[in-house]
Amino acid sequence: MYGMIHQAARRMVLExxxxxxxxxxxxxxxxxxxxxVSGLSFDDETTFALIGAIQEHTKIPLxxxxxxxxxxxxxxxxxxxxxxxxxxxxxxxxxxxxxxxRMHVGIAAQMPGAxxxxxxxxxxxxxxxxIRYRSERDxxxxxxxxxxxxxxxxxxxxxxxxxxxxxxxxxxxxxRSVEKVPA
Numbered sequence: 001m002y003g004m005i006h007q008a009a010r011r012m013v014l015e016x017x018x019x020x021x022x023x024x025x026x027x028x029x030x031x032x033x034x035x036x037v038s039g040l041s042f043d044d045e046t047t048f049a050l051i052g053a054i055q056e057h058t059k060i061p062l063x064x065x066x067x068x069x070x071x072x073x074x075x076x077x078x079x080x081x082x083x084x085x086x087x088x089x090x091x092x093x094x095x096x097x098x099x100x101x102r103m104h105v106g107i108a109a110q111m112p113g114a115x116x117x118x119x120x121x122x123x124x125x126x127x128x129x130x131i132r133y134r135s136e137r138d139x140x141x142x143x144x145x146x147x148x149x150x151x152x153x154x155x156x157x158x159x160x161x162x163x164x165x166x167x168x169x170x171x172x173x174x175x176r177s178v179e180k181v182p183a
Contacts, residue, residue: 070146
């Protein structure tokens with residue numbers, strides 16, 4: 001994965017918990033400042049060590065942490081140079097989801113060796129969106145739930161997200177017929 005992921009994790013922890021907690025997490029993870037350079041590539045174990053240190057320090061259950069980080073990632077990426085790519089990918093939820101693979105091709109061209117996930121919109125209606133997710137990385141479905149929630153938020157939309165894990169892919173459904181609960 002890339003340093004940009006690590007930068008987003010740092011910013012999320014700093015916003016929620018503060019500098020002292022972040023320092024303790026970095027110490028536990030064994031990462032150094034070079035692991036937070038945006039364009040550098042790191043093996044997945046490095047990123048998982050960081051997420052594990054955040055989880056261990058905060059005691060947030062891993063699925064909940066991954067979901068929160070996925071949701072945060074959309075906000076973070078929107079505020080970076082990837083925000084323009086996201087705008088070009090679509091002005092509504094279905095368009096952006098349909099163009100994620102194209103956007104990932106553009107990102108991969110800038111980041112040699114990147115292993116990008118695939119998102120395929122299988123069906124979309126006013127009440128439901130079905131998406132097939134494929135990745136070389138296992139166990140990130142909670143992160144994808146967060147990404148989808150972040151995209152719903154981006155478009156002031158709402159829905160209930162569920163998924164089914166299959167052998168080579170996971171199928172996600174966004175049920176948009178669910179009533180939005182007032183905050």
